[in-house]
Amino acid sequence: MNFAVLVFPGSNCDIDCYKAVEDTVGQPVDYVWHTETDLSKYDCIIIPGGFSYGDYLRCGAIAQFAPVMKALREAAEQGKYILGICNGFQILLESGLLPGAMLRNESLKFRCHAAMLSVVNTDTPFTKEYKQDELINIPIAHGEGNYYCDEAALAELKANNQIVFRYEAGNNPNGSVDDIAGICSKGGNVLGMMPHPERAVSALLGSEDGKRMFTSILSTWREKHGAAAIG
Amino acid sequence: MLKATVYVTIKQSVLDVQGTAVQGALHSMGFDEVDKVRIGKYLEVELNTDNRAAAEERLKAMCEKLLANTVIEDYRYELSE
Numbered sequence: 001m002n003f004a005v006l007v008f009p010g011s012n013c014d015i016d017c018y019k020a021v022e023d024t025v026g027q028p029v030d031y032v033w034h035t036e037t038d039l040s041k042y043d044c045i046i047i048p049g050g051f052s053y054g055d056y057l058r059c060g061a062i063a064q065f066a067p068v069m070k071a072l073r074e075a076a077e078q079g080k081y082i083l084g085i086c087n088g089f090q091i092l093l094e095s096g097l098l099p100g101a102m103l104r105n106e107s108l109k110f111r112c113h114a115a116m117l118s119v120v121n122t123d124t125p126f127t128k129e130y131k132q133d134e135l136i137n138i139p140i141a142h143g144e145g146n147y148y149c150d151e152a153a154l155a156e157l158k159a160n161n162q163i164v165f166r167y168e169a170g171n172n173p174n175g176s177v178d179d180i181a182g183i184c185s186k187g188g189n190v191l192g193m194m195p196h197p198e199r200a201v202s203a204l205l206g207s208e209d210g211k212r213m214f215t216s217i218l219s220t221w222r223e224k225h226g227a228a229a230i231g
Numbered sequence: 232m233l234k235a236t237v238y239v240t241i242k243q244s245v246l247d248v249q250g251t252a253v254q255g256a257l258h259s260m261g262f263d264e265v266d267k268v269r270i271g272k273y274l275e276v277e278l279n280t281d282n283r284a285a286a287e288e289r290l291k292a293m294c295e296k297l298l299a300n301t302v303i304e305d306y307r308y309e310l311s312e
Contacts, residue, residue, distance in 0.1 A: 101300050101302035104249060105248075106246070106248055148302070
């Protein structure tokens with residue numbers, strides 16, 4: 001299984017994502033510069049956190065028009081796995097691959113700490129190795145992670161089971177609608193989340209709860225492609 | 232040559248946390264008459280055309296596609312010579 005980590009000017013979690021793939025599933029992984037136009041060899045594409053294009057105008061607003069995004073849209077349509085983390089989530093929202101938009105954290109503070117998430121939907125390629133409603137410890141680091149969508153969009157997200165992660169009840173760090181921490185596309189193959197699973201893949205980092213996201217991706221892909229189970 | 236001034240603001244239906252913080256600061260300074268503050272973006276865009284109708288159409292597209300995120304923001308613009 002081939003992984004890509006997109007790199008925009010201003011990405012700063014690209015190395016963490018690359019290392020997380022290496023350390024958790026040991027699959028081939030490449031950095032792909034934002035000017036590339038071909039993602040056909042990749043099965044999973046990760047859009048890392050950071051400050052693409054300096055977050056000028058709005059987080060993720062300029063990145064949505066990078067050359068690589070056309071290939072990313074095609075990959076999404078083909079059902080390939082796309083994981084946008086933090087700024088990557090913002091890019092997915094700005095590009096319309098996921099519904100909604102990001103507002104400043106309600107506290108107006110940049111929040112950088114461990115956060116407990118509830119796994120709401122285990123029926124995605126990214127979460128199948130978690131238990132329903134399991135609480136997992138995944139760090140956050142953002143100033144604009146206050147997910148917003150209107151009531152009609154929220155009802156649709158719920159009806160299609162697109163809410164994948166919520167912040168633990170009573171511990172919403174940014175004011176997001178319905179405590180949303182991560183959502184997926186209707187098809188389930190595109191996931192955007194504010195917390196950083198790539199920073200939770202080793203006890204040394206304070207949590208290993210992010211590991212299963214990467215092992216889920218590999219085992220789902222292998223099941224689909226008839227390859228041997230993760231060994 | 233036309234000059235466009237574009238204003239982008241958070242929609243009335245969406246909480247503008249920055250505006251609320253500034254309102255609080257003004258109140259604490261004694262400016263009690265301040266009912267509401269909203270913070271937005273101000274952009275100056277120079278266009279190398281004299282065709283107002285075409286410029287408006289293009290500006291609208293710029294606002295919808297990039298300058299404003301219409302999920303959370305409203306925009307308006309003024310055109311001048």
